[in-house]
Amino acid sequence: MDKTYAPSSIEQRLYQQWEAAGWFAPSGQGKPYCIMIPPPNVTGTLHMGHAFQHTLMDALTRFHRMEGDNTLWQPGTDHAGIATQMVVERQLNAAGTNRRDIGREEFLKRVWEWKEQSGDTISRQMRRLGNSVDWTRDRFTMDAGLSEAVTEVFVSLFEQGLIYRGKRLVNWDPVLHTALSDLEVLAEPEKGSLWHFRYPLADGSGQLVVATTRPETMFGDTAVAVHPEDERYRHLIGQQIRLPLTDRLIPIIGDDYVDREFGTGCVKITPGHDFNDYEIGKRHQLPLINILDASAVLNDAVPAAYRGLDRVAARKRVILDLEALGLVDKIDPHTLPVPRGDRSGAVLEPWLTDQWYVRIAPLAAPAIKAVEDGRIRFVPDNWSKTYYQWMNNIQDWCISRQLWWGHRVPAWYDNDGNAYVARTLADAQSQARGKQGKEVALTQDDDVLDTWFSSALWPFSTLGWPEQTPALKTFYPTNVLVTGFDIIFFWVARMIMMGLKFTDEVPFREVYITGLIRDENGDKMSKSKGNIIDPLDLIDGIELEALVAKRTSGMMQPHLKERIEKATRKQFPQGIPAYGTDAVRFTFAALATMGRDIRFDLGRVEGYRNFCNKLWNAARFVLMNTEGQDCGTGGPVELSTPDRWIRARLGATVEEVRGRFAEYRFDLAAQSLYEFAWYEYCDWYLELTKPVMLSDSYSAAQKRGARQTLVQVLETYLRLLHPLMPFVTEEIWQAVAPLAGRSGPTIMLQAYPARADFPADAEAELAIGPIKAAVLAPRQIRGQLDVPQSRKVPLFMKTASAADRAVVDANAELIRSVASVSEITLITDEATLPLVSMTIVEGRTFYVPLATLIDDVDAELARIAKRKARTAQELAKCEAKLANPNFAANAPAEVVAQERGRIADFRSELAQLEEQAARVTSLRG
RNA sequence: GCGCGCGUAGCUCAGCGGUAGAGCACUACCUUGACAUGGUAGGGGUCACAGGUUCGAUCCCUGUCGCGCGCACCA
16 A cells, blocks of 8 residues: 555545446345435536435445345436526527527437537536445436426326416416526515506596506506405595507406505506406406516517517606606615526516416325325425425426426317317327317327426436336335425425325335535535635535636626636635545535435545544555455464454444444444544554564464454444445455454445444453553643653553552553553552652543653743643532532432542542642742 | 525534533643643633513524625616
């Protein structure tokens, strides 16, 4: 092994070996375990959120694979209808053409080309992240098989009356020219105005003042509404208004939808362009006037002067004209939620069109029940509330999109406008024949389906459904879905509904909801904010200039460029160093707390990169001392107290890590793994082993015991860590495993460590106490007196405990060596000692002759005073607690006893410290 | 308005009804034969605030303040 840990030289090589060997595929044996990847956009790239979730999925996958389960992590991508179409359209625009000019067929050809060209970005990234997905099963939502599933589901739902076509108001994107579902609408408050217009009564007897945020829609007004019990207006109900700028008369109606407190209490009703007004219109049988075309330009339904104006121009014109007529009462500033498309950012219009809908209530009911009765469990559990809240108020789902890229709606129309929903054109034709009694020409619906419609089928469509494949039988229902809370509605809920509907089974038993990765300021990472980090740039590192270029290229809003560049230069003046995949993965695991926001901290990555290096070097130490030597096969093996202790600690860690994985606490699993390796194995065990390796005073059996423990603990630990850090563990394992008596081509397929392999050892765990104390004591004294740790000093340990004495006697040489102590002497009385420095560790008192340390006696007095103050403070707290009569009366006996014990300890400590201070003072002079 | 989350060391975050923790940052000492991407010893916190329950609250309950998110919204 090289002296320094160099991830770049091991990671890609190992991944290629794993993949080539076919080790990612299910073994075909054992309990099935399956995770479906949330399919990323095929033409996109993985962002930090993906890398995060993939790390957790891979950890689970690798863990279960090592457990011997028949493990499948199913990969794939989705076609991301709108997003992908937009990208290709932009390419066309740049080339001076557009999709209408080249036509649907040619356009689709271009999209597929783009998919082929960019589609391997994601798989390349996943390979670099070490994701052990079964690549042979890679799926794409537009694949033939998955498309067949989409058609089957659509037709089947239609046949059951759960899909219908209807003319209704939808959220219309006038830029992209497509309908959107409710979920794709983002309504942020924006500053606007509330215009008050005077609408004259038809009989000339007066006027009503209506308040509106959208003056331009007045041409679609078909009523003015007031509250039926509003004293001011109710006598006017039934009368007519002469709608200004038009020659139309519209009625005054009463409807308790009207809020008397808001505005003037009079509302203009525009059923064709407002969802609430649409409902009112239905209640009052009002006509519905559509005044906009698909681009939100005023159409021929408005007076000639306004035709052809877009929304914005029309608004200005209406206000001017009403002002000229003296009909503008006032204009108040007003903040209102403005609905925008989540992709285009365009202000959406409620617009009357024919669309396909899923009747959702019958699908939602069983899906709610599945979570209620525990067949599906959310982790953390409180996300189920979010789920319920949405599911209980769910609206029919508009699934048609006026796009070209996607699954085309399997419906055909004859010339009379009759629709035939069918699995194939031939089916549709035969239906049409049945209806019309003759052969008729059919044309397929132009629209495609919402991408989420196909995503909703992902857990079973990827396994071959509607065929009853062996894979489907084996892996469905899947075990866990790992995803972010931002797509609970878009995706998770819809998978549950579709899964239950078409397989009578839940699609997954658990849903582990992760937090969202944010930048160091807590902001969401996005291209427009310029704060994205490509996970690969953390792995490979990136120069500052390249990073700036990456963040500022291809921007939708070029004016942000300067600010992004400045912020980037400030935050990463040196660019980003290469950390390697393992460090990045370990960081993600360590950050996977149960909260909802995760601030990504580069400092953590650096810390865990150092951890990789630490592990690497520990392994080098182990190899250096074991390779080519007898690790326990050549004769009797004697295990020392440290050997037994570290084995027991490893066992406890195994148990801890297994438990943490089982409850999806990757952060705590990472913490346990980190702490064991660094604070126990490296800090203590390796140090305690060095003398055994180096000195001749240990027997062959003792040396065998130490070597065997070194390699066995390391080998086991590597397996324990492997799911989180696949590469460095594999690389080290290859070298270490044979020494530990393990063989196999890869760590990936080795058994995950079991607690039973390293049982608890109470005796050893107790006996390590005095050894550690004897090592810590001189360190403490030297450290606090600023004396180099390398200075050898004699050490006196005062103890009355026979057990302590036995342990220290038996390990005296070890302690001398590790603690850098010339001699350790056990005493029961310090009276005969020369002027010494004193310390108490875990209730054990130690002395080092002051003359061997320093000349300045005051330094020792200062140390003692400081320690005394702290002890006195603790003592006071305990005494106050015990002084409370209720405490002794009510607290559990063991707590009281513990408290009394502490007081005794503190008092004895304090007495010794005082004595020490007195002695030092008296001997000074 | 309804629902949810967060507030613990300078920063990023764990934790827990009974002695406040980690990483990073900071201070001092140390180039000791795995590792300076390191070692050792330290400094630093009225656990947002106020009540309540309890022998005991950072933890449980209620409220307040601050920050954030989701859903629904009055034209």
